[in-house]
Amino acid sequence: MRNRRQYWTLVGGLGIAAFLWSIPTLWMLSLSLQPNEILARTTTYTGFGLIPYPFTIENYVNLLSLGNTPRWFFNSLVVATGMTAVTLVLSTTAGYALARIPFRGRGLVFVLILGGLMVPEQVIFIPLYTMFADWDLHNTYTAMIIPRLAVPLGVFLMMQFFRSIPEEVEEAAVLDGAGRWAIFTRIMLPLSIPAITTLAIITFLYAWNDYLWPLVSAQRQEMYTITVGLGSIQSNFAQTEGLGRLMASGVMASLPVIALFIIFQRFVIRGIAMGPTK
Amino acid sequence: MKYLLMAAGAAAVITQAAPAMADTELVLGRFFGNCEAAGNDPTVEVGEACIITSIINGFSAADNGITVETLPTEWNNYYDQIKAAYAGGNAPDVHVMHRHRVMEFASLGAIAPLTEDELAGAGIDTADWDPAALEAVSFDGQIYAVPMDFHALLWHVNTDIMAEAGLLDDGGNPVVPTSVEELMAQADAVEAATGKDYLAQQFQAGVFGMRTAIAFAMQQGASVIEADSADIESPEMMEAAKLIDTLIQEGHVNVQNDYANAQQAFLDGEVAVLVNGTWVVDFYDSQASDKSVPLANYHVTDFPTLFSQPAVWADTHMWAIPAALKENDPEKFQAALQLLAHINENNASWAKTGHMAVRSSVLESDAYNNLPHRANYAETAANSRDIPPSVRYGAIQDTLTRELLAFWMGEKSLENALSDAQLDIEDLL
């Protein structure tokens, strides 16, 4: 009895905490549903602004019919999807080689790649900028996707996963005369779908939320990702767009990642828990 | 995921294959903000964003075989972005810039010099430009851009608050202070009568506070910064910084305001005077006639002269063409010149924002001189001053702003702030 009561006290307490924690997000949602004329004067019109009254969907209508937000949304989708797809290919092949192919120089390659974990984007964005400038590639999806592909985290994630698959699985296939590529595509890959999903979601989230590199590489507004675009309109001199529309853009920028997270949260959480710990 | 990929791929193909029309396409870079609702007719629009958009739209819509794609960029990052674009080899074909950046862009060979012949060929008569405008776009004896305006800080006034404080002249217009004492007396009167702040302006996240201080220093005859020397620790500069500090200390101005909050305080009728630019005159005028906006009676005048000589911060917006375009693509260069000519033609429409025109023919026209409030700030053009152009202008103005703000916010003593600014700027020069 006492335990039950304790449990429900905990549930109640945490409920309050969870509500407080979500206030910023709910506030954004609520502001996006209020008219700009009111928001110009106060952001706390009804119920500290948490209740969208007076209510309007005008901000969303404007957002979709005018302005750059849909375009930015689309750019983010292309960049994040492209980056995810290629990262999966590179990470699974390289991870497999490091985990299961005993070749000369493997240790050396491993150390070389391990070193890459120490070089974050923030350290090399200046030289990367000059490289893509020399190649005349700025303001392209290519420029926004490629540099991130070199980050070796996915390789290590996949390598760890492949190592955890029992050797016997592979040995049986070798006895059946299967080649390495066949083993990789028909046995290893299907077995690692959970790990691949995890890597995919994490990469997608990263790509969607990346800020510094797209800020530097995309100088044309039409090529902004939603993260960079939203950053650019919030530091706007006079906020010509209106706060409601700004918040609507914020909601739009967040919906895909929130949806993705809620659908795949098992994988995200597992990815975080297994990624860097080992 | 597979379908998503396919959809994304398909869409990418479609968007990249789209523009295959015969029109020459010009890419234009600018700030001024977005205005999606603008049409083709600048005469019916209000505000910088909508007026410039409609001028450009008018050019695109005209039957000249040229369409313009605008890349609006936000003001805060404008020069970072445009420099990055130049360095990345994809600068816009035409872009706006300021007088203070001409030296940097021209000396590095980024923007193209424009000869009299080229300009005349496109229908731009440089003789019609005000001499100061010609000087603004010139570097090393050559013209590098087509000027669009003079803009400066003005004294935007809420007449109702001034009336309550008894600060109207016989004609019913707000009195403009002519000395520090008068300014302080006005501030006290406003506070006594209404309890409201006397002044608002941007101090945070921007350079206006610094510009006001520089103007007050220059009004005392200080040079502040010369081409290769700086005199930040002058008594004039101290006096100017202290004047603003007194206003802050006595609660007449809120040093916490950024641009948006300062403007909002003015529109909400919370403050008697707003220091802001020429670019908002028509906007405030339209807001004042809007019943739902507390600001009801709007007046604007020249920035006050509190010391021995008039001086106010000012700059020029102008349009330039990248040197690379002139060299590599004569056809596009001609198209860009035509666009510049069109903007030049529309000088009167642009001046509707409140900016001062650059063409003598416009400056002398009745239509221009009869624009609302125009007569009240007729002196501004003649009083214009700014720190000189420099290749490090951006860093210099950031330094000055930072150090002055450190003093105003009580972080540093005046002496320390100014001597730090002095040393930093010497390093930059």
Added chain:
Amino acid sequence: MTSITDAGTVTSAPHRMSFYRRHKDVVDGYLFLAPFLAVYIVFLVYPFLKGVWISLHNWNLMAVAFNPDAKEFVGIKNYVRFLWGRDMTWDLTAAWMPRLIVLLTGCAAAYMAMKGQITRRMAFVIGIGVTVVWVLLGFHPGEGGRWYDRRFWPAVSNTFVFVILTVPGVTAIGLALAIALNRETRMMTVYRTVFFLSHVLSVSVVTLIWAFLFNSQRGLLAEVTERLGAEPIVWLTNPDLAMVSIVIATVWWSMGIAMVLFLAGLQGIPSERYEAARLDGAGGWALFRHITLPGLTRTTTLVVVLQTIAHFQVFGQSHLMTQGGPNDATQTVVRHIYQAGFRDSELGEAAAMSMFLFVIMMIFALLQLRISRVED
């Protein structure tokens, strides 16, 4: 690390076999690795080396773009420019606060070495590091001297302050919530989702929300304080509170990841330990103190190191919420690099400062590697 196994490879190699058959593993290995390795070398290794190269030049962003010969080799001048000043002196009392912290770290390491909690070699390495840092911190401009780049070290110090405030906040809240939520019921799963959700938002969404929450005239927090009868607090434009503001926003943003790591760590503590302790009559606090905390030592260290690495590179929050201000109170290392490169066009200096960032990142990464290895 697991040892390399040769299972499945053909070791008998008669000479009539083709080159491929004889060197199957090597060929396959590099073929599988090739795509990633190519990208890795071109877009990570090469840029890194090019960064070193740029850092040794006077390299103007636009000038070099128009004319590749416009760069000038200047050796280590760029490094001297941000690390050093003129008329430098050294004394005992300069920067005493950070130096005291460094000294205390050294003492802690010595104590742990004595207790046998860390190896002597480790203690030796820490000792050297502490001494070097302690000595270096004693340098400062003397009478009439000054730093060549007066904003660099304050930016470094701000970044450290940001990290020192953010990491404990994230860790403490993450730990508390993980312990509270470590039950497999539906409500708890829902709560976990709610608490984690803010982590998937992008930096510009986070700054958008918080910049307006903190807005001193129209913001939610100002309204709350006003209704409580107090003056609205000025957050973002107050030099003392600006950093705190972006720390609050950052803690809200990145707490989720710590919570998840702690939840994973909690799953790893065998429940028998709790049961045994309960039989001994241990209460809630004793359980936490003697079983939960020791069981989470490794996870905690990991969370701290990962968060430190992540937050040392802070850029977006300060760039978007405060523009580094007021009075540079929130200027960070990465924003300083960004400004040197793209506001002042000095790519050489920017690249040199990137190398400084790299050295710090490397120290943290080695620390992380070390911890992971201990774990294995």
